[in-house]
Amino acid sequence: MDYFLNEVQLEIKELAHRIAEEKVRPVVRELDESGEFPWEIMKVLADADLFGVYIPEEYGGLGGGVMEQLLVVEELSRVCSGVAVSYAASGLGAFPILLFGNEEQKQKYIPDIAAGKKLAAFALTEANAGSDAAGIETTATLDGDYYVLNGTKQWITNGGEAEVYTVIAMTDKKKGSRGASAFIVEKGTPGFSFGKKEDKMGIRASATRELIFSDCRIPRENLLGREGMGFIVAMKTLDRTRPGIGAQAVGIAQGALEEAIKYSRERVQFGQPISSFQAIQHMLADMATQIEAARALVYATARMIDSGAKDFSKESAMAKLFASDVAMRVTTDAVQIFGGYGYMKEYPVEKMMRDAKITQIYEGTNQIQRNVIALELIKEYASKKK
Amino acid sequence: MKIIVCIKQVPDTTEVKINKETNTLIREGVASVINPFDLYAIEEGLRLREAHGGTVTVLSMGPMQVIDSLREALSMGADEAVLLSDRAFAGADTLATAYTLSKGIEKIGSYDLIICGKQAIDGDTAQVGPELAEMLEIPHVTYVRRIHEIAGGQITVERMTEEGSEKIRFPLPGLITVVKEINEPRLPSIKGKMRAKKAEIPVWSAGDLGTDPEKTGLKGSPTWVTKVFTPEQKGGGEIFEGEVGEQVAKLVRMLRETKIV
Numbered sequence: 001m002d003y004f005l006n007e008v009q010l011e012i013k014e015l016a017h018r019i020a021e022e023k024v025r026p027v028v029r030e031l032d033e034s035g036e037f038p039w040e041i042m043k044v045l046a047d048a049d050l051f052g053v054y055i056p057e058e059y060g061g062l063g064g065g066v067m068e069q070l071l072v073v074e075e076l077s078r079v080c081s082g083v084a085v086s087y088a089a090s091g092l093g094a095f096p097i098l099l100f101g102n103e104e105q106k107q108k109y110i111p112d113i114a115a116g117k118k119l120a121a122f123a124l125t126e127a128n129a130g131s132d133a134a135g136i137e138t139t140a141t142l143d144g145d146y147y148v149l150n151g152t153k154q155w156i157t158n159g160g161e162a163e164v165y166t167v168i169a170m171t172d173k174k175k176g177s178r179g180a181s182a183f184i185v186e187k188g189t190p191g192f193s194f195g196k197k198e199d200k201m202g203i204r205a206s207a208t209r210e211l212i213f214s215d216c217r218i219p220r221e222n223l224l225g226r227e228g229m230g231f232i233v234a235m236k237t238l239d240r241t242r243p244g245i246g247a248q249a250v251g252i253a254q255g256a257l258e259e260a261i262k263y264s265r266e267r268v269q270f271g272q273p274i275s276s277f278q279a280i281q282h283m284l285a286d287m288a289t290q291i292e293a294a295r296a297l298v299y300a301t302a303r304m305i306d307s308g309a310k311d312f313s314k315e316s317a318m319a320k321l322f323a324s325d326v327a328m329r330v331t332t333d334a335v336q337i338f339g340g341y342g343y344m345k346e347y348p349v350e351k352m353m354r355d356a357k358i359t360q361i362y363e364g365t366n367q368i369q370r371n372v373i374a375l376e377l378i379k380e381y382a383s384k385k386k
Numbered sequence: 387m388k389i390i391v392c393i394k395q396v397p398d399t400t401e402v403k404i405n406k407e408t409n410t411l412i413r414e415g416v417a418s419v420i421n422p423f424d425l426y427a428i429e430e431g432l433r434l435r436e437a438h439g440g441t442v443t444v445l446s447m448g449p450m451q452v453i454d455s456l457r458e459a460l461s462m463g464a465d466e467a468v469l470l471s472d473r474a475f476a477g478a479d480t481l482a483t484a485y486t487l488s489k490g491i492e493k494i495g496s497y498d499l500i501i502c503g504k505q506a507i508d509g510d511t512a513q514v515g516p517e518l519a520e521m522l523e524i525p526h527v528t529y530v531r532r533i534h535e536i537a538g539g540q541i542t543v544e545r546m547t548e549e550g551s552e553k554i555r556f557p558l559p560g561l562i563t564v565v566k567e568i569n570e571p572r573l574p575s576i577k578g579k580m581r582a583k584k585a586e587i588p589v590w591s592a593g594d595l596g597t598d599p600e601k602t603g604l605k606g607s608p609t610w611v612t613k614v615f616t617p618e619q620k621g622g623g624e625i626f627e628g629e630v631g632e633q634v635a636k637l638v639r640m641l642r643e644t645k646i647v
Contacts, residue, residue, distance in 0.1 A: 023573075
């Protein structure tokens, strides 16, 4: 399918593809086994200017948008989505500052993130606040010119590796979700430490870690927007980054499809390559068709966001939901085509199946995405009726 | 520090086509890349610039399609690129190539260091670098795997030899050819690619350089290829199996039968 990418987008896609092939592919298995953070690859992505593709030029970026970011995520995910999510999570940490930060905050933090000199991370989830984000227990209490943070964030992508964290904490617990606020916290701030690093099923190259705040004092000017805006910051950020999970899913599925086609042409059973069997052919055809549909939805959503649309919660949720379900099905089918070999770590598709699973879970489970979509549908209908 | 890096565009594939009349490579229509060894030369030039300041100019001789390779060098971070292109340059051997490059370098003007890859993967001669240095009457060191120091108008390098290495200090301006052990070439950046796309790359002809027509191209080439062929496959050997004693007996018998002993 031709998506009519512009010249710069084509360059970005091509360079991300090249980095994935030349720098990531040779170490995919090693990274999956060791779970070591891929700093060397992050450096390559930084030198290639890819951390700045979605950041405005006045903050050192290339002036693109979500679409440009997705192209990088998709190409990296095609080879290793653990690497891709480490890249993407920096954007997740940067968007709250880009969307809600004041000029001073943007000038202070964004250029280094755009240059890839510093990674960013976004901290919302807690042990008792996953899908129910209103259950946040981390608190921020104003004390003179400082906010004092206490609490523990869980499963934070890029935790420990990132320098800049955007953290959602309660400034007024009585107000429930309206009592949450967003803050910028720098690594190294006294009272801010890291807990255990998770041992995960997939995306093992990425770092997932606890953030522990214990009387962590941060300057008052690190508040993003106003007090009480924390949930708006989180939701608007996630609306913008969910297509990124879609792109990750499309990339994983694309990688799995390519491996499945290659294998089916090499594997001989009953005296012929298994690609000559219609049972296999139809699986491949279905995989490819689903991927293309997912990609089209993800790209269309990204373009809608980049066009300056105000509300895209529904489309963004759809893109994430659909693409991640596709990735799970496609990678499962890829393992099936590989048969017993597909189940073995020596072959690449079992990792893709493990990696695909998380795309149905994080940045809002697919059940939550359906809630978002349904709520928007009902809202739209009701507002038309009036 | 003013650095000139000489690069060659080579066919991307081993399936090269040969012009049967001239027995030279047909380059048109074949996917081309920067000679891999020259990527190390570009990278080393960029690293020296980062350490000492200055500029990196990339120079090549060849048909107009070489512009693509020069743009790639610019996208890696080189400051300027120049192409020497003229029908009169076509079919050049290493000597005529070195002569033409030397005229290009004279036109560029001053420089401190010229860096070349140790050889091109198509011709494999490793001659152009040293020949170029001779024509420019500057010192040169080949197979450099490390630059130790540049100070006081001198450069100290480590050169690979079959037995080990040699550490050599020599005055600048000079020329080095580099081996792949020297560095790991960087990939281009998006900003670099965008800059390279817009960059103007001057193309200098025989007229611009004032080259002697007797010294360029096929005419200026004292060597020419008379025949290109794939060596005939020699008959396969025979491997004896069994006990060592039996094998030796068999070998002796065979050597006698064939009247070798």
